[in-house]
Amino acid sequence: MEQRKAATTAKLRRMKETGNPISVITAYDYPSAMLAEEAGVDAILVGDSLGNVVLGYDSTIPVTLDDMIYHTRSVVRAAQSTFIITDMPFMTYHGSIDQTLHNAARIMQEGLAKSIKMEGGREIADAVRACTMAGIPVMGHLGLTPQSIHQIGGYKIQGKNSAQAQQLLDDAKALEQAGAYAIVLELVTEQLAAHITEQLSIPTIGIGAGPRCDGQVLVFHDALGYGSDLAPKRFVKTYADAGSLIRNGLKQYVNEVKSRTFPTKEHAFLMEDEVAGALYGSAKK
Numbered sequence: 001m002e003q004r005k006a007a008t009t010a011k012l013r014r015m016k017e018t019g020n021p022i023s024v025i026t027a028y029d030y031p032s033a034m035l036a037e038e039a040g041v042d043a044i045l046v047g048d049s050l051g052n053v054v055l056g057y058d059s060t061i062p063v064t065l066d067d068m069i070y071h072t073r074s075v076v077r078a079a080q081s082t083f084i085i086t087d088m089p090f091m092t093y094h095g096s097i098d099q100t101l102h103n104a105a106r107i108m109q110e111g112l113a114k115s116i117k118m119e120g121g122r123e124i125a126d127a128v129r130a131c132t133m134a135g136i137p138v139m140g141h142l143g144l145t146p147q148s149i150h151q152i153g154g155y156k157i158q159g160k161n162s163a164q165a166q167q168l169l170d171d172a173k174a175l176e177q178a179g180a181y182a183i184v185l186e187l188v189t190e191q192l193a194a195h196i197t198e199q200l201s202i203p204t205i206g207i208g209a210g211p212r213c214d215g216q217v218l219v220f221h222d223a224l225g226y227g228s229d230l231a232p233k234r235f236v237k238t239y240a241d242a243g244s245l246i247r248n249g250l251k252q253y254v255n256e257v258k259s260r261t262f263p264t265k266e267h268a269f270l271m272e273d274e275v276a277g278a279l280y281g282s283a284k285k
């Protein structure tokens with residue numbers, strides 16, 4: 001069977017140029033990545049949101065580099081024909097450039113990701129440049145940057161006044177200048193996202209940033225109604241009710257075990273009658 005070719009950074013840029021929207025979804029394990037690839041997403045993000053939706057933390061801050069590598073490996077095994085981006089977790093790209101390169105290299109060599117993502121603006125431009133020069137494609141992430149939640153003080157819309165909006169535009173340009181091939185815009189107003197999108201030649205991928213970005217990203221569990229326990233977010237659309245489906249299936253399983261309606265003969269295995277008869281008397285009660 002011919003394999004679908006994974007997107008590249010050049011392909012994503014061409015999609016911006018030709019007005020072809022880029023679809024990205026997060027995934028954190030083998031089955032979710034397999035389904036995402038089958039659905040034809042342009043890229044999979046192994047987001048540090050795995051801390052919230054898979055590991056049960058109340059922020060992304062406790063997520064470690066080893067967590068990201070472990071989950072990335074399982075995603076890559078399932079989605080060999082999809083462009084896979086892995087979040088650099090909290091504080092793994094704020095030390096020396098050597099440390100940043102070492103951590104980024106681990107995500108590429110041990111995790112087998114095709115790209116990394118970092119939160120922040122001009123202050124991480126040197127880290128973005130160093131990784132890019134080492135051959136590691138870097139995606140930026142501006143607006144609401146959840147790794148800075150304790151500094152920001154809440155999951156709220158960013159860049160609402162003109163000074164902050166100008167700062168975000170300048171940060172976006174600094175990331176592009178440093179070599180980023182795309183930028184996630186999270187929780188910014190539609191107008192600002194549209195303006196940044198126009199001003200950059202690299203694609204913008206929005207989440208809670210309105211329809212005028214070059215692409216969109218959602219968290220897998222949010223999009224599918226699967227056990228995401230953060231408050232419902234206005235920017236999310238729920239495309240399936242996987243939570244109800246699974247809950248109902250599990251309830252039925254428990255009921256059937258307790259009522260002895262599962263397993264039945266069809267789910268069981270028998271010895272030859274003669275063998276069973278000699279050992280235990282008749283197999284048929």
Ligand SMILES: Nc1nc(=O)c2c([nH]1)NC[C@@H]1CN(c3ccc(C(=O)N[C@@H](CCC(=O)O)C(=O)O)cc3)CN21
Pocket residue numbers: 048049052053060144146155156157187219221222228229230231232233234235
């Ligand atoms: N499941 C999940 N989905 C995400 O999108 C996500 C995570 N986890 N974890 C990491 C960050 C945190 N994110 C969040 C978390 C909460 C809101 C939120 O509650 N937003 C409100 C208020 C927005 C406002 O009015 O300022 C909303 O209603 O959208 C937004 C983004 C996005 N990321």
Ligand SMILES: CC(C)C(=O)C(=O)O
Pocket residue numbers: 026045046047048049050087141184186207217218219
């Ligand atoms: C929400 C996306 C952009 C992300 O960074 C994550 O899933 O961790």
Ligand SMILES: [Mg+2]
Pocket residue numbers: 047048049060087
């Ligand atoms: Mg993230």
